[in-house]
Amino acid sequence: MIEASAAYITHVILKVASRCNLDCSYCYVYNKADSTWKHRPEIMSTEIFEAALERIRRHLQLTHQNELLIAFHGGEPCLIGAHKFDAWCTRARQHLDGTAAVSLGIQTNGALIDEAWAQVFRKHCVHVGLSMDGPKHVHDAFRFDHKRRGSYDQVERGLRILQEAQVDHGILCVIPLGADPLMVHGHFLNLGCKAITYLLPHYTHDTIAPIRECYGATPCADFLIPIFDDWWFNGTMEVSIGDLKNMARIILGGDSKIETFGNFAPLYVFVETDGEIEGLDSLRVCREGISRINLNVQDADFREILHSGTMHGEAMFEGMPLPQACRTCHERETCAGGYLPHRYSRARDFDNPSVWCADILKLFAHLRERLGVSVEETRERRQALQRDLRAGLDAQRHTLPPDQLMSVSEPRPD
Secondary structure (H helix, E strand, O other): OOOHHHOOOOEEEEEOEOOOOEOOOOOOOOOOOOOHHHHOOOEOOHHHHHHHHHHHHHHHHHHOOOEEEEEEEOOOHHHHOHHHHHHHHHHHHHHHOOOOEEEEEEEEOOOOOOHHHHHHHHHOOOEEEEEOOOOHHHHHHHOEEOOOOEOHHHHHHHHHHHHHOOOOEEEEEEOOOOOOHHHHHHHHHHOOOOEEEEEOOOOOOOOOHHHHHHHOOOHHHHHHHHHHHHHHHOOOOOOEEHHHHHHHHHHOOOOOOOOOOOOOOOOEEEEOOOOEEEOOHHHHHOOOOOOEEEEEOOOOOHHHHHHOOOOHHHHHHOOOOOOHHHOOOOOOOOOOOOOHHHHOEOOOEOOOOOOOHHHHHHHHHHHHHHHOOOHHHHHHHHHHHHHHHHHHHHHHHHHOOHHHHHHOOOOOOO
């Protein structure tokens, strides 16, 4: 078990709203296997927000870490209003002043963004993650409101406002299965988007069969490979494609920066509107109540996750074991079983390869061919990088005075 003093948390995600103005068909919070949102306050109270800040402060003092990201999430976090968001960002920086370098982010569907929101984002240097699934006919097929009216027009308006205000932002696109990939990607490029991440849709082994029947064996790879080739060959490398960039980094011997691949511990926690501390929220796609830990910021520190008797201490701080079926796979050190929710089945819990295993292997094979890096070379590169990192840490320890040696730890993914 990892020591509490080394239980780093790189992100604290505050679920400040447990309701949403949209009703996206694939949403893992509202339209999958879990319904715990129904029993939570619609909006986080100031008292819970203050309690969360205090738990963050205590945790930073425990770990002596240098930086932390606080991300506002939901539901739809913009439902709290720009005025309250402004006040809470100000309060977060005041309360955590002197503990660590705190950065702020928000993940939003974008439909409520206006000039007032853009001003607040700029004021507090907030990075905005904007959910958008492509051109209007694609986006509106999945991302609609509770009356099934498409949200594209509002989201595009929000994007334009962010761009005009020069707010740091990126696009998150859930792969629209069956859509023309270059049409979707080209749309984002035409909108002037410079940072795009394509997300594998959330399915488990209990729910994936109809998707395979409808879209074939490798729909995610078939979507992403043309985008990678366009990115690789056609001079659009100034655009960052987060998931493809991460896969290339892994193949070249680096550490994964996102938990979708690589099986590193994600090192973040969620705080719900009622103050409950939870593990990875996308686990809600698996079954009812799976993300619950039965801890609350009103009376528990984040380190107590380690002693909660749930899977979350291991999943969040150490990384889950490699699935049995993956242990002889040549990509076991790069894919490492894939994203945790995508491994789930009622029969074997998380001891399964990702439901997107065939897609992942096809993607890795394609990127390896383009990069000219074999599996053996990846291992050699990784070993060399690890040796360099260890040598750098040893050199740092030799130059630090004794009272500062406690703050030098093994490198962690950011």
